[in-house]
Every structure is written in C-alpha cells, then in structure tokens.
Amino acid sequence: MxxxxxxxxxxxxxxxxxxxDFLGGDDTWAGESVTPKGALNLSAFWAGTRITAETVAxxxxxxxxxxxxxxxxxxxxxxxxxxxxxxxxxxxxxxxxxxxxxxxxxxxxxxxxxxxxxxxxxxxxxxxxxxxxxxxxxxxxxxxxxxxxxxxxxxxxxxxxxxxxxxxxxxxxxxxxxxxxTLSLTIATEKMAGQAFSKGLRSKGFFVMPPGAKLNDEARASAKKNFVDANSGPNAPWAMLLEGGMDFKTISLSMRDAEMILNRRFNVEDVCRWLGLPPILVGHAAEGQTMWGTGVSAIMQNWLNLSLRNRLKRIEQAITKRIMTPEERRRFAVKFNYEDLLRTDTEARYKAYEVAIRAGFKTINQVRRLEGDEPVDGGDEIRTQMQNVPIDQADAAAQENQP
Structure with a gap:
C-alpha cells in the first residue's frame, strides 16, 4: 500500500x-531522501512523467x-x-x-x-x-x-x-x-556533480611535508593560512608554489575516475525503466543509437503498444467501472481516440485513410469528417476495389470490366 x-x-x-516515509526520510542506500516533488527535480523523471501525462491528456x-x-x-x-x-x-x-x-x-x-x-x-x-x-x-x-x-x-x-x-x-x-x-542514487550523483563544479573541480587532499619535517604552532598556523585557507574559498588561486619539498596528495576521486558521465547516462536509463518509456523520448540516445530513423519509429511503436496503451485501457475501464451506472455500462463504453497519435504524421494518416476506404470499412465522408471537411455527394457509399473478389469469380469480374 x-x-x-x-x-x-x-x-x-x-x-x-x-x-x-511521509517526511521523506526513508532509508536509502545513497543516503538521499526521496519524495514525489524531489523526484520531479530530476530532469529524466520530470521529462518522463510530463511526456506520459501530456500524451494521455x-x-x-x-x-x-x-x-x-x-x-x-x-x-x-x-x-x-x-x-x-x-x-x-x-x-x-x-x-x-x-x-x-x-x-x-x-x-x-x-x-x-x-x-x-x-x-x-x-x-x-x-x-x-x-x-x-x-x-x-x-x-x-x-x-x-x-x-x-x-x-x-x-x-x-x-x-x-x-x-x-x-x-x-x-x-x-x-x-x-x-x-x-534508484532515485536516491540519481540525486546523489547529481549532487556530487554540482558540488564538484561549485568547487571548480578541485580535489580534496593533504599538503604533505617532507620526511622528518616538523612544524611549530606558528609555522602550522602560517601553512594553514597560506595553503589550506587560501584554497578553500570560491576565489581560490588557480596555482600556487609548494616550498621545501612539500607535496599535495589527493584523497578524492576525479570525475573521470568516478565514471561520472557513464553513471549519469545510466541513471537516465534507469529512471526511464521505472516509468516504462524508452530513454529516447526524454532526449537520451543509447550508445550508438541515433535520434532519428526507422529504428526510432519501432521503439515508439513498442512504447505505444507495451506501455501507453495499458495506461489508456486502465483509464477507460476505471471510467466505465466507477463513473458509469450499471445500466449505462450495458449500453455505453468510453474509448480514447488512438488516431489522435497520428495527427502530426500527415503521410501515415492519409495512407491509413486510403487503406480504410479501399478495404471498404470507412466511407469517404467518414474520413472527411475526421479531417473537419464538409461531406460530398455520394461520399456515404461503401467502396471497394473490383479486383478484390472471390477467386472463383475472377473470370466473370474480368469480363464485366472489358470495354
């Protein structure tokens, strides 16, 4: 529940x-709390929910x-x-x-x-x-x-x-x-990237004195001021001089060593997996995949068939079950118009109309009404291609068509 x-x-x-859970403090492996509004701060989660909601609506x-x-x-x-x-x-x-x-x-x-x-x-x-x-x-x-x-x-x-x-x-x-x-790990990854950039990609580490060197209190305070404090602020120097054999040893991973880019790419794909939509819909192409082409069309069709259609059917049945009365359910039903998904693809829409008219399960006027056009005389008659006749009647149809 x-x-x-x-x-x-x-x-x-x-x-x-x-x-x-309610306060957003549920334990997560990455240590970041997760709430619905917090999840929407992630671009992949925002894009996935927005595309799904806007498409259905x-x-x-x-x-x-x-x-x-x-x-x-x-x-x-x-x-x-x-x-x-x-x-x-x-x-x-x-x-x-x-x-x-x-x-x-x-x-x-x-x-x-x-x-x-x-x-x-x-x-x-x-x-x-x-x-x-x-x-x-x-x-x-x-x-x-x-x-x-x-x-x-x-x-x-x-x-x-x-x-x-x-x-x-x-x-x-x-x-x-x-x-x-998954969302907590994604938040932690984004936070790490933000913190790294906010510090100018500077690494954490120690200033190491040469072997045997010891600092008194005055020298230690001077070193802290000149090295540690000077490199801690937003306007820290881009370079400095290390004297007397002093060295700097980093203790943090670089963004390259942490595979930051790969992690962020995987996080996008993982978030999309939870939302049930292909990453390409949120502007993320997998390795070696382009953003256009027949392969993308197949991916989109799979999304419509395997994910979006289920959501539409769920809403249709919920309306029928929880809004209509038992008497209305016996006579009426509700249905999303899937053809709306073709509105921006004129060529595919017209080809579908052509097939529907030629096969005889839509009339010319039915198609014209879908396009917002006025009906025409004779447009309500069912039409079909003459060559589509039973094979045992092919010779008779051919003779009728001869001049």
Whole structure:
C-alpha cells in the first residue's frame, strides 16, 4: 500500500517507519531522501512523467454506444461526453484534469476525483490530492480521507473516482516509493556533480611535508593560512608554489575516475525503466543509437503498444467501472481516440485513410469528417476495389470490366 495508506488514521511514534516515509526520510542506500516533488527535480523523471501525462491528456475521449449488431458508434449528446472530454469541473479544462490524474499515477501510483451530482446526474469531477488515504472502515467498506483547509474529509467509495496504477489490493504501487533507491542514487550523483563544479573541480587532499619535517604552532598556523585557507574559498588561486619539498596528495576521486558521465547516462536509463518509456523520448540516445530513423519509429511503436496503451485501457475501464451506472455500462463504453497519435504524421494518416476506404470499412465522408471537411455527394457509399473478389469469380469480374 502507499505511504499515506499506512500512516493515516493511526498514532505514529519515532520508531514508526511510515512516519519517516511521509517526511521523506526513508532509508536509502545513497543516503538521499526521496519524495514525489524531489523526484520531479530530476530532469529524466520530470521529462518522463510530463511526456506520459501530456500524451494521455491530449487524446480525445469518446463515449461509445454498443449497438445490437455489435458495432460501437460515438455518441455526441451523452452527458459524460462533455464532462470527460471538455470540462470536467468549473476550474479545469479536460487536458489539465487528465494531466493531473496521470501525474498521480506516475508518482504516487493513484489518482482521485470527487464526483459531484445534481440530483442523480453527475455534473463534475473535482480534483483530490494524489496522497489521499485509501482505508477500509470497521464495516470493511472503502473510505477516502484527505486534509482540506484544516479538516479531514472522509468520502465513501461511491463519491470517488479512483485511478489505480499497477499494484494489488485497494491502491496502486507508488513508482516513487519503489524506485527510491534508484532515485536516491540519481540525486546523489547529481549532487556530487554540482558540488564538484561549485568547487571548480578541485580535489580534496593533504599538503604533505617532507620526511622528518616538523612544524611549530606558528609555522602550522602560517601553512594553514597560506595553503589550506587560501584554497578553500570560491576565489581560490588557480596555482600556487609548494616550498621545501612539500607535496599535495589527493584523497578524492576525479570525475573521470568516478565514471561520472557513464553513471549519469545510466541513471537516465534507469529512471526511464521505472516509468516504462524508452530513454529516447526524454532526449537520451543509447550508445550508438541515433535520434532519428526507422529504428526510432519501432521503439515508439513498442512504447505505444507495451506501455501507453495499458495506461489508456486502465483509464477507460476505471471510467466505465466507477463513473458509469450499471445500466449505462450495458449500453455505453468510453474509448480514447488512438488516431489522435497520428495527427502530426500527415503521410501515415492519409495512407491509413486510403487503406480504410479501399478495404471498404470507412466511407469517404467518414474520413472527411475526421479531417473537419464538409461531406460530398455520394461520399456515404461503401467502396471497394473490383479486383478484390472471390477467386472463383475472377473470370466473370474480368469480363464485366472489358470495354
């Protein structure tokens, strides 16, 4: 269960590990605390969550009616259509609402919205904190608790739209919580790089006197002032003179010895692995890989099939399960318009239209409507290529086509 689910509603002591989770002080191998906001300070995590959230939120969400013949058609006048795809509440656009929900899935593993009704009609989905606690009361029923303006709000399950990421039980697993070791190491690596650059890449070490040399108090104070203190400030000299056989011995690894560049590259790939998207989407190409070409197209297609499609399906089913009534579920469903992903690829979109018209499962006017064009006379007829006929009728079709 998520962090909030473990500590909310019970007394915590200094020995309770959930308290340290909540305060961002959970033990990590690299010693850096990790929180959702802290994770978003990492460019790879920010880019990965942003791309995922913005891509999902940019897709059209359609209410589909299940007809008796098995065909699903878009219903433009269903009350949920405007609510889900245009204005979920009084303050947010649809894209803002869904970005926030998907951001919750990518960080805490859960997203919530309060369902507001006018009579029996759902009129708004108001955002709730991603850290909302999911608990079961004494009767075993789900409750959702979150603080609001100094008060604890408790909502029953029927008043909440809950999106769960991959996980088990009543909540989804938090990617930030489970990836805290990777994120902590990434934070530590970035901090090390920042500290190194802030000190002008100077190494730590000792000024070593020649064998047998001893300093009295006055000489020691002078050496400290002239060597140690002079090289400690931001305006430290770039070079200095070591007298009397004095030497400098470094005790810290150089950035090259620490393989800083390789570590930072691997950290990007590791963060992307937790988020379920290829590193090339955040501007990171693997060794020997270009940023363009057919290989990249295949990578993008795999991301759509193996990661993004799952998130879209998860949202579709959550809407059907937790927003629609049982009567509505028998007649309606919701579906993201995957074709929106082709909007920026004109050539691929037109080729898909061509195949659809030639194969006979879309009409010319259906395609024109998708492109925002006016219908044309005769454009509602199903058309197909004449050569696509049963093989035992090929000779008859050929004779009919002869002048």
């Amino acid at each position: 998520g962090v909030w689910s473990r500590w909310f509603g019970k007394r915590l002591t200094a020995r309770d590990g959930a308290l340290y 940019s897709l059209s969400l359609d209410v589909m009616e299940k007809r008796s013949d098995g065909v699903k058609v878009r219903v433009t006048d269903h009350p949920l259509q405007a609510l889900l795809d245009e204005s979920p509440n009084a303050e947010q656009t649809a894209i803002e609402f869904w970005e926030e929900r998907v951001l919750g899935l990518c960080t805490t593993g859960n997203a919530f919205a309060e369902k507001a009704y006018s009579g029996a009609r759902l009129v708004a989905l108001n955002p709730m904190p991603a850290e909302t606690a999911v608990v079961r009361n004494s009767s075993g029923k789900l409750e959702f608790r979150f603080p609001d303006r100094g008060k604890e709000i408790v909502l029953p399950a029927e008043k909440v739209f809950h999106l769960k990421a991959f996980g088990e039980g009543d909540v989804g697993f938090s990617p930030v919580e489970y990836a805290r070791q």
